[in-house]
Amino acid sequence: MAASGERRIGDVVLKVENISLAFGGVRALNDVSFDIRAHEIRAIIGPNGAGKSSMLNVINGFYHPQQGRITFKDIARENFGPYDAASRGIARTFQNIALFKGMSTLDNIMTGRLLKMKVPFFWQLLRYGPAMREEVEHRRFVEGIIEFLEIQAIRKVPVGRLPYGLQKRVELGRALAMEPDLLLLDEPMAGMNVEEKEDMCRFILDINDEFGTTIALIEHDMSVVMDLSDRVVVLDYGRKIADGTPEEVRSNREVIDAYLGVRH
Amino acid sequence: MLYSIFVDPFVQMVELPDLLVQVLWEGVVAGVLYALIALGFVLIFKASGVFNFAQGIMVVFAALSLVGLHENGVPAPLALVLTVAIMYALAWSIERIVLRPLVNQPDIILFMATFGISYLLIGLGEFIFGGQPKMMITDQLMLPRGAIDLQILGGRVTVQKLDIAAAVIAGMMVALLAVFFRSTRVGLALRAVADSHKAALSVGISLNHIWVVVWFTAGLVALVTGIMWGARSDVSFALQIIALKALPVLILGGFTSVPGAIVGGLIIGVGEKLGEFYWGPLVGGGIESWLAYLIALVFLLFRPQGLFGEKIIERI
């Protein structure tokens, strides 16, 4: 029903060129290149240990590749840290969830707004004037996300007490609060039951559709990948072995051998 | 014997309530200062997981800088501002020179590094300001002097104005910190960093920036503590041993809890004074130097996470 054809894919936002990454003697990524276009949903797939998470960690500055270049929004940087990545519009979630467990859902999502807060903290200390206005504005934004993700009921609950599926949703909310130009999702549906997976799929599509957010995701569930993504990159042993639309990738011999042949 | 341990002290408390109030007050004042020191520890521990051995030295260093600057002809208000600036410079340098290169090293390495910091500070302090004890510039900072006698409970309780000031300033300090943590973006970032480094990085919080902030905040707390302690005795490196009192306070209150540091400080302070006054004579005095550790030890047996320590709730 939702006519996805209307979504226009834009220019290249992120370009990854000849990235190689090694830990000691172990090669995690070997000369990998691909790009991500504006407004698309790009999947990175591959068997366990193929280097998918390493790739995300390189993109958001957690890992510094030994070789290669990353161009994001037309600015090429060989090395940049997570702070640079975040402030330039890259948000992410983690495979094993990294939340602030002692803080409420609201505060967790609010941390996504930190980079957008501009009022000197001295005013915030006095809770006065422009500081209050700014706080109200951010709170409203965060409430919008809470409504969007349908987590009103857990607004004030410390996230450490939430079930796994909801934690994943809060983490997504925190990433959304950053109003990212590129959203990296590391196995957003791992460990979820069918219903939770369906919800998550819906959220991902809605995010992409309503906010036009560019999304790069790692996912294990092939049916999900095929349904969601516009283009797919396949990694195996740190190498790129295929890149294209889901249909192209599905029929690629090497992919079938490396990945689809090996059932998980 | 049993009588003098279990009955007599309580009889005394009831018979001379004014004396009891006096002792309690002394305990509260000592407790407030313990709490301030513990607070410095907690701030740094929460945000960076480092147990800062140098916190006690920072107290002395701050007080020494203030007095030393004044001795060299800087007017008191300016000296205060400059000392604040020095503490900021200290925090910045520690982050740059010590923490940043050691990032991702085991906690014990960082702990050892704080040893280094403390000896460096001692050396630096003695080199610049000399080793002899100094008087705190109480009057110049417009802290009150003298005492108030209160007629209560059929007796007289003497309260030093300075102690009242100490309690009030400490209270304001804590309130300010609470607001800082709760409603500023730096406070939110601090709480975030205290909770998870990885997550904090992913939302663009700069750990380096946060470390400077917490060390600076701990430095400010140290400065306030140094002024208060210095005004009660004098400013010398001997003061650093009071930092050791923070350890039982932390055990009592939990290493990660700000309210815990405050309540723990008060318990230790009051407990010490009560013990010294009522039970001290039985063992010939000197209880004050070890009672705090005894209380902490007993506490450790029953509640290892401390009074307000976080019970870690994890889902598997």
Place this chain on the structure above:
Amino acid sequence: MDGIQRTSVSTPVIGASRARARLKDADTFPKILIANARDFTGRPASREKDLGIWQTWTWSQVLGETKALAAGLSALGARRGDKIAIVGDNRPRLYWTMCAAQAIGCVPVPVYQDAVAAEMGFVIDNAGARFAIAEDQEQVDKLLQIKDAHPGLETIIFEDGRGMRHYAQPFLLSFAKVQENGRDLLARDPGFFEREVAQGKGGDVAVMLYTSGTTGQPKGVVLSHSNVLVTALNSVELEKLTEAEETLAYLPMAWVGDHIFSFGQSYVAGFCVGCPESGATVMTDLRELGPTYFFAPPRIWENILTTVMIRMEDAGWIKRSLFKRFMDLAKRVGPALLDRKPVGVVDRLLYKLGDLLIYAPLRNTLGFSRIRLAYTAGEAIGPDIFDFYRSLGVNVKQLYGMTEAAVFICIQPDGEVRPDTVGPPAPEVEVKIVESGEVLFRSPGVFQAYYKNEKATSESKTADGWVKTGDAGFFDADGHLRIIDRAKDVGKLADGSLFAPKYIENKLKFFPYIREAVAFGADRDFVAVFINIDLAAVGNWAERQGIVYGGYQELAGRTEVYDLIRDCVEQVNRDLSRETTLVGSQIKRFLILHKELDADDGELTRTRKVRRNFVQDRYEPLVNGLFSGSERAHIETEVTFEDGRKGRVKADLAIAEAERYPLDQLKKAS
């Protein structure tokens, strides 16, 4: 009077209340809305939490919104008599839609929001709805699914457009757009709304509510404005509800209870109705709003109690023991205090202390700190649960009602609240019990008809206006109605006196020692029962008594246990002896089954309801034993073990006699 057929009419409402005086010229809900906007201009009417903040609309704002909507609907071509389906969770805009539809002579048809597309299709089709107003994408999707099959549905209006940016169908319109059209129309024709409203009459159809019914397709119950208005007005007067009440609407809008509580009474009394943020936030919203008036079915009362109990289990020992101590006190004196009965000074003071320490904080966390009136209805509520809330000072009362009555048939008045009755007839309601035991009523709330279902209407409604409830019941000595069972399940003893097996079984099952009971007596000389003991409770008791046992069967056979159960049975008999109708159905003989009734053996349904006929056949020798006068009975049955193997169990069971009591005249006289 022979005690079988009785009619009870409540005292008519004395004097004209403020609400009655205020609304003497208003005979439809749109007219009431206009009156409310005049009388309660700045007072809150609707609330909804949006982005974490409660938004409030005053009565005059609601009138404005409703006007725009009514005009907008009219501009879309809605004509008098058209049906407008309303599909969604409780939302202020959907409530306004009801009144807007009524204003232009249309009939709102709320649909259960959790209905699947096919069920929704039936209602839309049966009602012949031309318009549907849906809350969000989820509901719109369902409507789109059925639209092709039901071309009568012309236009779909949605409240929340999220996720529907690409829905290009021309018949899809946003709520805001419809209101915008309406405002245009009103700008051209300012008198439009008032003119339309003036055409409405009290006898017009106000709403159609579909009842699910246990069998067959749902039936559309047609209620007129007077139906809803008069019952709402009567109940508002009885309970002294004012514009100051605050309520939370969280039960389905398609259910008659919500229609009366959150629409009818709200309009008549002028009070504010809050809508929860989402289904999951009801408990939080409850706490934030602090309603003064609240309805919940027994299931929800039970859930809330369970949450409290679980939280108390996790609390520290000081808190736990305080809680236990004060709850015991509360159970003893709380209900009496609520009913304004005399209570000793010491208890009174202790209760005050308990209120300070436990009850008030507890009420506060539950969102009941301001509650003045609460109802439960629908099915029997466990006395423990009922008493728990009353002992906390929450004035929970039972009521008995149905869609066909526009809710109210009986209400327990303040001071006469008991867990096992539903109270005397509500104002202006006549109730009679016919010979079969079935409860009939006649009231101003009696529905007009089942929509397009002449046959069902005439089956349920007699020519002189009595409606069959399908429930069997009787009036107790205090004139309270007691519902005992569905009428079709009630039988007669050989002497013709009433035999209500489920009523007896439920009474037995309220004892913790008894897990299951099966009563026999239809066409017999007396009543006899099978008992299943509750292994945990009786085992616990046995341990304290020092009784050694090897398992269920052995424990069930102990004479001490028979004595224990006999006490319970005789307690039930004493209760039964207080009622003229039921004095004859006291239990004469009983036995304790050697095995627990089990769904795997087909003895229970999967929802743990006893399959009476199956049990009767399977244990025929035991039933014969009960009615033969012998002291033991032998049985051999096949059972399924936990691991699925089958085996045969033989048992020789003792049959015990219980004392029966004469009609308790003393109690009757009081």
